[in-house]
Amino acid sequence: MNPWIVKNLIYFPIQAVRGEQVREYMDRINAFHEKPLFEQLEIQWRKLRKLLEYVSANNHYYRDIFASHEIDVGKIESPEDFRKIPFLTKDAIRAGSKNMVSNYSRRVSRRKTSGSTGVPLAFVKDRDSTAYMDALMYEVYGWHGIGIGDRQSRLWGIPFALKGRLLTHVKDILLNRRRLSAFSLSRESCIDYFQCLKRFKPKFMYGLPSTMGAFAAILQSSGIDPSEAQLEVIISTGEILSARGREKLESAFGCRVVNEYGTTENGIVAFESADGKMRLMIHNLYIEILNPEDGTPSKPGETGEIIITELHSYAMPFIRYRVGDLAVPESDSVDGSNLPTVREIAGRVSDLVITPEGKRVAAAILDYSLAEGIKRFKAFQTAVDSLQVMIETDDSFDKSTLTRTEKSWRAYLGENIRIEFNIVDKIPPDKSGKMTVLESSLDSEDFDVRTE
Structure with missing residues (x-):
């Protein structure tokens, strides 16, 4: 279909x-992104104060x-x-969740997550919050020449129910x-x-x-060039x-790969700009990245837990929401884009290996x-002194591969944790279809971030 018509x-x-x-x-967000960072932060703080005042008067849970x-x-x-x-x-x-819904008279929609941790999460969104989520998505997609209605291929799940x-x-x-x-x-x-892609x-x-x-690997093994x-x-x-x-995808498909980080509940949290930096979406979110040890803001280069407050979600507020993910904040210096950045998204909170010394290492x-x-690898931690690792190998694997990998890992994990490798033909995805790199059965309090 013609994108203009769509x-x-x-x-x-x-x-x-x-x-x-x-x-x-979208117009508001575009104008917001044109402002200097100090003005953006002032607007963000005013939105946060307005949200807090609203929920204190209209939300039973937060009262x-x-x-x-x-x-x-x-x-x-x-x-x-x-x-x-x-x-x-x-x-x-x-x-x-019922007590968390505000005294809100406008239309809402009911949504739920896919349940990547095993249990789906049901929640309510008002139309303003979903509109801001979509507007922000199309604004940042525009950084890479993607507009509303442009043809998209989505390699994604399909609902089982008719x-x-x-x-x-x-x-x-x-x-x-x-x-x-x-x-x-x-x-x-x-x-x-692939034939569908060529036609569409x-x-x-x-x-x-x-x-x-x-997908790319299967095409290549079948004698098909994905870049076609x-x-x-x-x-x-x-x-x-x-x-x-990233390198493998760009090489296979012959195009740029852009990184997106977000949640079903709150939309895009960080998105890669044209200069390769992950920009935080501070128009729609108040984002904290906190040290897992003491709950204080993480310093640049230090891994912390992402805590989100959605600024436009009034029907069911998300205030200081633990999404369960980790990030590494970038330097405090401001570049020409006026949007703060994170150096990397480092995985889920449960993607932390805990060493016998109490050190937390992002998987x-x-x-x-x-x-x-x-x-590919997937590690399993059942005790602080043990790490079981499944690995898939490729043609360049040799006797020294595991030795070199263990040596590299011990620079982060130390010498007091036992590492056992197990070569398998294929590592299965988790229940949501994602390929996670760590599954930990340690008690959840080992990962807690403490408030001040």
């Missing part, structure tokens, strides 16, 4: 009927939280004051998307997907890096995009430290 005759009219002013909010912790929102004048508000956890949402499958199919047609099932990556299906001619592909990497799909951009999301993974660092010859 954008102006389908997408914007449907959003207007739904009460989602995406066009207007109780503020009362029990003796918090007067009118006296929150600084980030230090704000950090006195306790974290919102996924378990708290599951236990009390109703969900039909609704998804209709949405894909209206949004000019072709969905390729990530649940079926046989040689035959991948060849069919999408501008970009969207998917998990592991899934897109597997003539993609202009690949957007990688949902998993850690390693330097090796993503281990991925960067693999010796040549290891295609």
Whole structure:
């Protein structure tokens, strides 16, 4: 379908009927991004204060939280004051989601996550919050020449229920998307997907890096050059995009790979700009990156836990929400884009290896430290002094590969943890279809970030 038709005759009219002013909010976001950083931060703080005042008057859950912790929102004048508000956890949402909905008279929609941790999360979104999420998405996609209505290939999951499958199919047609099932990556299906790409001619592909990497590898092993799909951009999301993974995708498809980090609940959190930096979405979110040891803000270069407050979500507020992911903040220096950055997204909080000395090591660092010859790995930690590691190898694997990898890892993990490697033909994905690098059964309190 012609992108202009999709954008102006389908997408914007449907959003207007739904009460989602995406066009207007895109203009606001664009104007916001043009402002100096100090003005952006002032606007962000005013939005945060407005949200806190609203929930203290209109939300039963937060009224109780503020009362029990003796918090007067009118006296929150600084980030230090704000950090006195306790974290919102996924378990708290599951236990009390009905009480978390504000006295909100406008239309809302009910959503849920895919349950990557095993248990889906149900929540409510008002139309303003979803409109801001979509407007922000299209604004940052525009950094790479992607516009509303441009043809998209989505290597993603397909709902199992018939109703969900039909609704998804209709949405894909209206949004000019072709969905390729990530649940079926046989040689035959991948060849069919490739033919679909050549016929449809999408501008970009969207998917998990592991899934897109597997797709490319199957095509290449079948004598097919993935670059013949003539993609202009690949957007990688949902998993850690390693330097090796990026290089392989760019080499296979012959186009740029762009990194996206976000959540189903709150939209895009950080997005890669044209200069390769991960920009934080401070127009829609107040983002804290906190030291796992003491709950204070992480210093540049120091891994911390991501805590999110969504600034436009009034129907069901997400205030100091523990999304369960880690990031490394960038230097405090401001460059010409006026948007703060993170050096990297370092995985989930549970993607921390705990050493016998109590040191916390992001599993993503281990991925960067693999010796040549290891295609993929997954580590299992059942005790602080033990790490079991499954690995897939490639043709360059030799007797020294494991020795070199262990030596690199011990620079981070120390000498007091036992590392055992087990070579397997294929590492299975987790329940959500993602390829995680660490599965830990240590008690959850080992990962807790403490408030001040």
